[in-house]
Amino acid sequence: MIRFRCLRCSHCCFFTLPKEQPVLLEEEVRRLKELGRERGIKLEFTKVSEDLYRWVIWGYCPFYDVSKRECTIYGERPLACRMFPLLINPQNGEVSVSRACDWVRANFREITESNPWEVFPEEMKAVVTVFKRLRRTD
Numbered sequence: 001m002i003r004f005r006c007l008r009c010s011h012c013c014f015f016t017l018p019k020e021q022p023v024l025l026e027e028e029v030r031r032l033k034e035l036g037r038e039r040g041i042k043l044e045f046t047k048v049s050e051d052l053y054r055w056v057i058w059g060y061c062p063f064y065d066v067s068k069r070e071c072t073i074y075g076e077r078p079l080a081c082r083m084f085p086l087l088i089n090p091q092n093g094e095v096s097v098s099r100a101c102d103w104v105r106a107n108f109r110e111i112t113e114s115n116p117w118e119v120f121p122e123e124m125k126a127v128v129t130v131f132k133r134l135r136r137t138d
């Protein structure tokens, strides 16, 4: 059985495609705006469905410290970052695996043959949390 192990390549904090940009709950947009205000960073979001927003980022995330190669809001990073390399399509709710991730590309065949709960246990929990919040069940 394979299990996801982040290689710290930083590709998930660098954005070139809209479909890879983080999908956020409204409460996450509010919190990120607060964090941006505290640091003097202007952030851009676009509504993509009734309850979901896309965080529009081109290039490195403004909260990514390139020299230290780390997220500067790690404890408060949104669920989209916690679930990566899993992605939620905000239009149809489909969950997919991002090929932008080095580990995914290196293990893609095994991933497709495995139970996602075994390969991505923590990331799947973040996916479930998003769906629960959308249904307001907690």
Ligand code: SF4
Pocket (backbone or CB within 6 Å): 012, 013, 014, 061, 062, 063, 064, 065, 070, 071, 072, 073, 074, 077, 078, 081
């Ligand atoms: S919030 Fe943190 S983990 Fe998420 S994209 Fe930005 S730097 Fe990366």
Ligand code: SF4
Pocket (backbone or CB within 6 Å): 005, 006, 007, 008, 009, 010, 011, 012, 013, 084, 085, 100, 101, 102, 103, 104
């Ligand atoms: S792209 Fe994948 S391996 Fe690279 S830092 Fe992000 S989660 Fe880790």
